[in-house]
Amino acid sequence: MKWSWRIGRVAGIDIAVHATFPLLLAWIAIVALGSGTAASALFAVVLTLAVFVTVVLHELGHALTARHFGIRTTDITLLPIGGIARLEHLPREPRQELLITLAGPAVNVALAAALAGAFALRGDFGRLPELITSTAPATPSTLLAQLIALNLWLAAFNLIPAFPLDGGRVLRAILAARTRDYVRATLSAARVGRAFALVFGLVGLFVVGSPVLVLIALFVWLAAAAEAAAVQTTDALGGVRLSSLMITDIQTLAPADALSRAAQLTIAGFQQDFPVVDGGALVGMLSQRDLVRGLAEHGGDALVRSVMRQDFGSAAPDDAPEEALRKLTTLGGRTLPIVRGRELLGVLTAQNVMEFVTLRSALRHAPR
DSSP, X not given: OTTEEEEEEETTEEEEEEXXXXXXXXXXXXXXHHHSOHHHHHHHHXXXXXXXXHHHHHHHHHHHHHHHTTXXXXXXXXXXXXXXXXXXXXXXXXXXXXXXXXXXXXXXXXXXXXXXXXXXXXXXXXXXXXXXTOOSSOXXXXXXXXXXXHHHHHHHHHTSSOXXXXXXXXXXXXXXXXXXXXXXXXXXXXXXXXXXXXXXXXXXXHTSOOHHHHHHHHHHHHHHHHHHXXXXXXXXXXXXXXXXXXXXXXXXXXXXXXXXXXXXXXXHSSOOSEEXXXXXXXXXXXXXXXXXXXXXXXXXXXXXXXXXXXXXXXXXXXXXXXXXXXXXXXXXXXXXXEEETTEEEEEEEHHHHHHHHXXXXXXXXXXX
């Protein structure tokens, strides 16, 4: 994810923190200082950090259960509104999705039970309600008691059927098991998720005045729409060969071409990224960003080889379209070359895939 920094690795999974997370800690400290002492501000920050440790454990519950079914997790990213475990691909088997989804809240319940058990062993279990609601100076017991309550709250909140929260994924798994139609189940769960997002937003704005709840509403709305679109795209690409999707009518450049030629080709056509071919072999990619930077720094007489990228990704014509599209998204580029060996066969762009999906959807709904 952009604007994220890797802070560690657990069980072979990268843990990253989004740039907005330190801002959240600073905001919490400032608010606590404004209404209390430095000690209370420190307690608020420590509690927030402890909560996000439990969020990482929650996401690891998803990730390790997915690994059991052969699904790799790329990374886990901490955001101000929680954590996101990025799976290599989503399970299509309802039972697998159900178990992977429930593993996260189960971790929270287990943590709460373990902490409550520690209080019971100390003979302080009866003090939990008092410690959870305490406004007295913070103590380690207060911190642990509030972590029990927060873990139970996280488990309960995540099980709200607001797709793509855990509860929404449980709903999709149940619908998919009943209908045997994964796409239809996803669209139904996404509609329910957007309805909950609307409720969250209205409550956050007009009832409790909570910016965090509004952010959660925005995340749920956008994520539900994005995942529904992704599932529809995957369904539309089923049985399609990558060679049928790629663009073959493309302009190429040579390493010894001047940047001014690339600029002329950009203006004369719709192509923005150019494969660089030398002796029939693909040797580089020149993106529009590289072209603009090269023109600004070196002028139009500079050669393509001086600014082209040689660390580009590629796909083979027999690769699955979903894998090529995932690679295109992961690499952060707009154009993925399709090659056989080092021979350029064509390119794949996200826009071209979306056009294909739109046209295929129209044909599916056309009169027979």
